[in-house]
Amino acid sequence: MCSFVLPKATLVGRVVAFIGAPDIAMLLSLCFAIWSMGYARGKRMPEIAGSMAESVKQIAMMLLIIGGGGAFKQVLVDGGISDYISTMFANINMPPLIAAWLVAAVLRVCLGSATVASLTAAGLVAPLMAMSPVNPALMVLAVGAGSVVADHVNDAGFWMIKEYFGLSLKETFMSWTSVTTVLSVTGLASVLLLSLVV
Known part of the structure; x- marks a missing residue:
């Protein structure tokens, strides 16, 4: 600022x-x-150092896992997967709101980052807004709903939830991944219902 x-x-x-x-x-x-x-x-300094060492011990494994998830996401981004998905959806032929949700959802599943997925999807579906009478606010909501779908192992947030709650991988998939998927699909359904009145 x-x-x-x-x-x-x-x-x-x-x-x-x-x-x-x-x-x-x-x-x-x-x-x-x-x-x-x-x-x-x-x-005294020895007491402070001991307290700091104990704090680091408690979060060290989680920090390593989150860092690994973030590194994996960056490998996918640097590998050009967003460009590949962009070419896949270049000539998409479906309703703009569903297309916006689908592009963001595919990017989210591949890249792991909701921020990267939503920003990339927004750039990809911007031409759809210009060619259709759809409300821009609804397009933003559709992209936002798509960008939270199916949080899994390539997202640092997935590992944070797993470690904070002491869950196994299977439990995290069954709970957190399911919740984000339901959230995303419900968001899309809400946007489609809003499009009938807005």
């Missing part, structure tokens, strides 16, 4: 950009936490 107000060429703009960089912001937060929850409360 500061980049819109402060020019980057100024010293203040460069300082704010440096402090706002994700790595620096996390480092500053860690330093503040060590001071406010450690030194300010009279704790």
Whole structure:
């Protein structure tokens, strides 16, 4: 936000950009936490270090799994799967709302990222909006509904749910993947019903 107000060429703009960089912001937060929850409360460094080590032990496996899921998603994105899906749906011949949902759903299942799926699908179905009288808000809702379908192993969120709730892979598929699929299909049905009155 500061980049819109402060020019980057100024010293203040460069300082704010440096402090706002994700790595620096996390480092500053860690330093503040060590001071406010450690030194300010009279704790010594060995006690603070022990507390930090215990905290990392509890979340280390989950962080590795989430990182692996994110890396797998990036391999798929860099491998050009979104371009391949774009060519598949280039000459699609179906109602625009269903097409928008389907494109976002296929991208979501292949890429794992709802954000990448929705942004890519929005770009792919934009020409459909220009050629049809469909309400743009309904197209946005259809893309959003499609982008949450069938969350599975290539999404970091899937692994977070699995680890937070201590579920097995099968249980996560049966619960979380099912929930996101029902959510997506219900969203599409709602959009189609809204299209009858809007």
